[in-house]
Amino acid sequence: MKLLIDLLTDIFGVTIGGLIAFFIARWQLKRQSSIEEKKKIENLKVIFDRIKKELEKNKGILVDLKGKFRKSNNARKDLWNWGLTYVNSLRFHSYYNLINTGLETLLPKDIEKDIYSAYQSLEDIMHWTKQAVVGHDFYQGFNASDNDSNNEFETIKMNINQTIVELEKILNRIKEYEIK
Numbered sequence: 001m002k003l004l005i006d007l008l009t010d011i012f013g014v015t016i017g018g019l020i021a022f023f024i025a026r027w028q029l030k031r032q033s034s035i036e037e038k039k040k041i042e043n044l045k046v047i048f049d050r051i052k053k054e055l056e057k058n059k060g061i062l063v064d065l066k067g068k069f070r071k072s073n074n075a076r077k078d079l080w081n082w083g084l085t086y087v088n089s090l091r092f093h094s095y096y097n098l099i100n101t102g103l104e105t106l107l108p109k110d111i112e113k114d115i116y117s118a119y120q121s122l123e124d125i126m127h128w129t130k131q132a133v134v135g136h137d138f139y140q141g142f143n144a145s146d147n148d149s150n151n152e153f154e155t156i157k158m159n160i161n162q163t164i165v166e167l168e169k170i171l172n173r174i175k176e177y178e179i180k
Contacts (some may be wrong), residue, residue, distance in 0.1 A: 117170065121163045
């Protein structure tokens with residue numbers, strides 16, 4: 001009989017001890033998860049602020065470039081080189097940081113989409129400008145066509161203007177969003 005009572009006491013003690021250990025472990029995991037979530041949100045806030053500043057800076061670069069290009073109606077090699085210098089100074093560091101950390105998944109889909117669109121437009125301007133420079137050299141070397149070069153130049157000016165307008169809209173939308 002004593003053996004049976006000892007056995008039941010041991011089983012009861014192990015069961016209670018196991019349940020207590022289980023609840024403590026579960027509480028620790030929840031607490032750790034909560035702390036990690038808070039760290040992610042804090043990191044996202046920092047990166048999001050950097051993105052807003054980076055997009056503002058990139059918009060300023062395009063506004064400056066637009067002003068330089070506006071001074072001429074004709075495509076010239078020196079203007080294209082100047083344009084390349086400007087588009088090569090566009091910054092993408094904060095965006096890449098956001099993507100590499102995977103924190104963009106914590107943003108609302110519309111905000112994440114706006115950020116993606118803004119940076120995609122900046123990349124497009126950069127690539128189009130580089131292509132137009134090569135096109136200018138081709139047109140000037142192949143058939144000495146100022147008309148084709150000037151058409152490329154006008155297209156880039158139009159694209160820069162559209163990108164500036166798009167960046168302004170996106171910046172206004174993401175400035176209104178606050179990470180909680």
